Amino acid sequence: MAVDRDISRTALEHELDRAGSSAERRGWQLQWNADTLLLQASITAPDGEAYVFEFQYDDYPELPPKIDAIYPGSNERNTPRCFPSGGRGYFHPTNLICAPWSRNAYKRLGGPHGDWAIGDWRQADPLRKELGPILTLLADLLEDSTYQGRRAQ
């Protein structure tokens, strides 16, 4: 199961390169740590609230990234106020991102979905099998009509 960290690093850096023009155009702040394989993405909603998502890329791409929501300026993660409201089902009530491309969604890794096979994650949602489309979706959900600020204050 373990993926060589150099493979994970190379894969993600290729995806970061591809996502660069979208990040620049849409004002996302991306901080990549090649040693820890952690990517922090800060995406600002139209109301000025910044949402921080931390992507952990160990064992990538065999496993999808582990995505945590972090309250800005703190170590608080995956609490209601870390998440945006709305989200069209992607922001799960148990405070995780619920999609095949989110490791936290799988039951064997602590999530709600025992019915998903984690090895199929890229086939399960082929439109979001790399970083750029995932960030695009998260940003679009902040501009969606279902968004009304943080899930909790």
Added chain:
Amino acid sequence: MEDHGQKHTIQVEIQTPVGDWTQDFNKTAKVSEVIQAVLEHFGLAAGNYELRNVATNETLQPNRPLVSYQLEDGAALMLVPEQGSGV
């Protein structure tokens, strides 16, 4: 290609979540054909995508040719994957 001073192609900038691509297309190319070319260029999976005019946010209809939208050379179009929903 030109005929009697009429250019038969249009250059558009396609913005996608995985990069931008500036390319000439025949004006008569259907929007669906442009989408297919973009998917092949970037190695994106088949699926439901829209093409939007960045300047107007108008969604281009897949069966219409580019020329029917009277786009200027250099027009920016955005490829938008279907949003779907979480589960």
